[in-house]
Amino acid sequence: MFGDMxxxxxxxxxxxxxxxxxxxxxxxxxxxxxxxxxxxNITITASKQVKKIDVNENLLSDKEALEDYLILALNEAITKADKIQEQEMAIAAKKGMDFGL
Known part of the structure; x- marks a missing residue:
C-alpha cells in the first residue's frame, strides 16, 4: 500500500x-x-510574449486600419499560442502521470 503511494x-x-x-x-x-x-506581421512566443511587430509603412497614414489589422493579427497569434500551450501541457502531464494502466 505504501509502495503504491x-x-x-x-x-x-x-x-x-x-x-x-x-x-x-x-x-x-x-x-x-x-x-x-x-x-x-507579428511574432509572439507560445507563452504569449510579443517579440516583434512589423508594420508596412503604407498603413501609418490609416490609424483605423492599422488598429484593426493589429487586433486581427494579435488575436490569431494568441489563438495559436493557446493551442500549442494546451498540447504541450497535455503531453507533459501525460508523461508524468503514466501509472502503468
Missing part, C-alpha cells in the same frame, strides 16, 4: 517537473501571424 507521489513530482519544462519550452516556440495581406 510512494510510486504515485514520485509520478506526481515527475508530472510537475514535466509541466515546468514544458512552460520553459513555450518561451522558445515562436508563432507568426499576419493580417492585411502581410501589411502587419
Amino acid at each position: 510512494s510510486k504515485m507521489m514520485s509520478q506526481l513530482q515527475d508530472a510537475k517537473k514535466n509541466v515546468e519544462e514544458a512552460k520553459l519550452r513555450l518561451n522558445d516556440i515562436l508563432i507568426e501571424s499576419n493580417s492585411g495581406n502581410g501589411l502587419i
